[in-house]
Amino acid sequence: MRELLQTTAEYAIRYLEGLDARNVAPTQEAIANLIQFDEPLPNQPVDPELVLQLLDEVGSPASMAQAGSRFFGFVTGGSLPAALAANWLAAAWDQNCGLYRITPATALLEQIALRWLLDVLHLPADCGGAFVTGATVANFTALAAARHAVLEREGWNVEADGLFGAPPITVAVSAEAHPSLLKALGLLGLGRSRVVKVPVDGQGRMRPDAIPTLARPAIICTQVGNVNTGACDPVREICDRAKEVGAWVHVDGAFGLWAAVAPSLAHLTTGMEEADSWATDAHKWLNVPYDSGLAFVRDASALQAAMAITAEYLPTVSEQRNPSDLYS
Numbered sequence: 574m575r576e577l578l579q580t581t582a583e584y585a586i587r588y589l590e591g592l593d594a595r596n597v598a599p600t601q602e603a604i605a606n607l608i609q610f611d612e613p614l615p616n617q618p619v620d621p622e623l624v625l626q627l628l629d630e631v632g633s634p635a636s637m638a639q640a641g642s643r644f645f646g647f648v649t650g651g652s653l654p655a656a657l658a659a660n661w662l663a664a665a666w667d668q669n670c671g672l673y674r675i676t677p678a679t680a681l682l683e684q685i686a687l688r689w690l691l692d693v694l695h696l697p698a699d700c701g702g703a704f705v706t707g708a709t710v711a712n713f714t715a716l717a718a719a720r721h722a723v724l725e726r727e728g729w730n731v732e733a734d735g736l737f738g739a740p741p742i743t744v745a746v747s748a749e750a751h752p753s754l755l756k757a758l759g760l761l762g763l764g765r766s767r768v769v770k771v772p773v774d775g776q777g778r779m780r781p782d783a784i785p786t787l788a789r790p791a792i793i794c795t796q797v798g799n800v801n802t803g804a805c806d807p808v809r810e811i812c813d814r815a816k817e818v819g820a821w822v823h824v825d826g827a828f829g830l831w832a833a834v835a836p837s838l839a840h841l842t843t844g845m846e847e848a849d850s851w852a853t854d855a856h857k858w859l860n861v862p863y864d865s866g867l868a869f870v871r872d873a874s875a876l877q878a879a880m881a882i883t884a885e886y887l888p889t890v891s892e893q894r895n896p897s898d899l900y901s
Contacts (some may be wrong), residue, residue, distance in 0.1 A: 714756050
């Protein structure tokens, strides 16, 4: 085991140290060599040293150098060495992190990290929060809490009774909403196409004056960090409009929520803290490994009601926070 892990660490270190000297995109030869992976399922175990050697010699050259300083595709940052090292150790721990009583170390670390993030993003300290796989699931998780809350106000328990026969939810989104938000709405049964699309200005910001009168129950999805322009919706003004009809305001902040941390950019997120839920992604600006989406909900009980899991064989009763109560 020791030799295998040490060899793998050497492969990884050599890969990272060579990023600045190689092409960002793999060569056609490297891509063609991937055919070496395509073989029948072996009948017998293969020496793990040979497997890792094949991954390094064939897989590494055919990878895109996304962790390097010259990759500018998408919004992808290479992991910082400290983040990568912690990720390696977490993988070695191999914890099933859903319940505090089973994995107290990771459950507490998650709770502390979420508290720190609420602090740095200037969001309410008593928000519920969850680490999830990415921005799509962060939107899904926060909007599941929104779906629960707006239907509960109408006397409907969506987790127990589903959407069949439920009061229809009016969902308003920016005309330039990110596709991941629409995907989340589709997964939640709220529809990708039945949403109300609110016009935007020349920078892609939602126009509060263009939000129509929304019938309750209602959810308004705003955007902090337009994928095309970087512009941020005027969330405070949108929240003011939402209060008139009792609508839930969600912020898709996958690209721009972190502007709240920088004094020179914080003005772009003014009023963001008045929303009801927020979604973002740590790999975009914090340079941590995949996957690291984040969902925050002002009403922690709504998040738990939407996401909690119970089963007779699970020791879910705990005075401490169970991560599995707050994410999908």
